[in-house]
Amino acid sequence: MNVQTQTIETIRASFLPIAAKCPGSMHDFGEVSIRQDAGVVTAGGSAAHEVCREIVRTADRPEDLSPYVEKHGCDPDHLGRATWYALEFWREHRGAFPDPQTELALEADLPGGMRLTGHVDLHSIYADIESRPLDWKAGYRTDVDCEAQLRGYSFLSCQHFGTEKASATVVWLADQTYQTWEWTWDELREWAADLVKRIQEWDGKYTVGDHCRYCPRFFGCPAQKMIVQTTVEDLAMMDSRPGEIQPGRLAELYPAVQSVERLCEAFRDTLRATVAANGPIPVPDGKQLALIPSNRESIDAQIGWPVLAQHLSQNELAPCVKIRKTELLKAVADKAPRGQKGKVKTALMDELHDAGAVSTKVTNSLRVVRRETQ
Numbered sequence: 001m002n003v004q005t006q007t008i009e010t011i012r013a014s015f016l017p018i019a020a021k022c023p024g025s026m027h028d029f030g031e032v033s034i035r036q037d038a039g040v041v042t043a044g045g046s047a048a049h050e051v052c053r054e055i056v057r058t059a060d061r062p063e064d065l066s067p068y069v070e071k072h073g074c075d076p077d078h079l080g081r082a083t084w085y086a087l088e089f090w091r092e093h094r095g096a097f098p099d100p101q102t103e104l105a106l107e108a109d110l111p112g113g114m115r116l117t118g119h120v121d122l123h124s125i126y127a128d129i130e131s132r133p134l135d136w137k138a139g140y141r142t143d144v145d146c147e148a149q150l151r152g153y154s155f156l157s158c159q160h161f162g163t164e165k166a167s168a169t170v171v172w173l174a175d176q177t178y179q180t181w182e183w184t185w186d187e188l189r190e191w192a193a194d195l196v197k198r199i200q201e202w203d204g205k206y207t208v209g210d211h212c213r214y215c216p217r218f219f220g221c222p223a224q225k226m227i228v229q230t231t232v233e234d235l236a237m238m239d240s241r242p243g244e245i246q247p248g249r250l251a252e253l254y255p256a257v258q259s260v261e262r263l264c265e266a267f268r269d270t271l272r273a274t275v276a277a278n279g280p281i282p283v284p285d286g287k288q289l290a291l292i293p294s295n296r297e298s299i300d301a302q303i304g305w306p307v308l309a310q311h312l313s314q315n316e317l318a319p320c321v322k323i324r325k326t327e328l329l330k331a332v333a334d335k336a337p338r339g340q341k342g343k344v345k346t347a348l349m350d351e352l353h354d355a356g357a358v359s360t361k362v363t364n365s366l367r368v369v370r371r372e373t374q
């Protein structure tokens with residue numbers, strides 16, 4: 001049975017990985033959600049894309065990345081590593097992307113009266129017959145399949161430029177790998193027709209999975225609400241008989257508990273923003289919910305050093321000082337000549353290791369990973 005829903009007119013290519021897995025995500029829930037958009041583009045992602053644009057334009061990486069770090073407030077190490085690989089990739093493969101265009105906005109007609117829109121990071125037409133879209137991904141490779149997004153870009157390009165086939169590439173900057181797919185225009189048309197059919201003839205069932213973490217409709221999604229309800233009930237039951245739960249059941253509950261945590265975080269953000277904007281909110285028993293400032297003093301090392309040196313010897317001062325590795329490596333890299341930054345950082349770490357100044361603390365985090373095969 002098909003569900004009668006509102007007319008969907010436009011779909012963004014960046015949303016295709018979710019829409020292809022869960023056509024229900026394209027439909028209006030008709031409910032108010034706590035937060036409408038989960039903020040898909042991170043600060044590091046924006047900075048990396050800006051630097052990649054420069055790499056394609058100049059065939060080199062900007063010497064100083066600090067303006068990008070400051071502008072986007074991102075981690076300098078991550079940006080450095082990600083864009084180093086972008087430069088390596090571009091140096092090796094730029095011949096495959098003649099006359100590259102960056103940030104190309106495209107729109108195309110889909111079957112069934114729908115429209116597809118997309119912003120291609122890098123685009124080229126090869127030998128007049130082949131579209132070559134490329135997407136830079138600043139983060140680590142995830143289980144969420146981005147093939148659908150690349151199919152979308154290929155469809156957009158083939159329809160717009162009249163090309164016969166497409167070769168689409170995604171570059172995983174953090175993992176320092178890339179992947180390429182090839183499709184003919186006929187294959188892309190068939191895929192688009194099937195996708196539109198699944199969206200327009202949606203059977204009312206939501207498909208829950210890893211992709212939900214990236215779904216902007218997460219808050220307000222009826223399937224997620226159901227999961228939250230049953231998970232909270234399961235957790236309450238667990239509290240009354242903690243020793244009886246099987247390890248397998250605990251592991252099964254974990255993804256659902258992560259969904260509940262995400263919802264709680266969104267609730268806390270919303271509440272904090274509401275109190276910040278409107279002031280304290282009265283609650284029962286003559287109390288109110290308010291933002292209470294707490295002050296933590298910090299000492300500026302550069303200004304305070306001469307004062308501290310009058311009171312403490314180097315040995316006495318050392319236990320009070322914590323050296324931040326990222327800032328330390330950035331400081332030595334900033335002093336190093338161009339092309340030597342990586343080498344200088346590695347040499348310093350080697351020296352510190354040899355001197356016995358480096359210790360490693362192992363932290364274990366809960367993650368769902370593939371089982372090792374025997």
Ligand code: SF4
Binds near residue numbers: 018206221222223
């Ligand atoms: S959160 Fe998951 S199940 Fe819900 S609409 Fe999004 S993709 Fe579908």
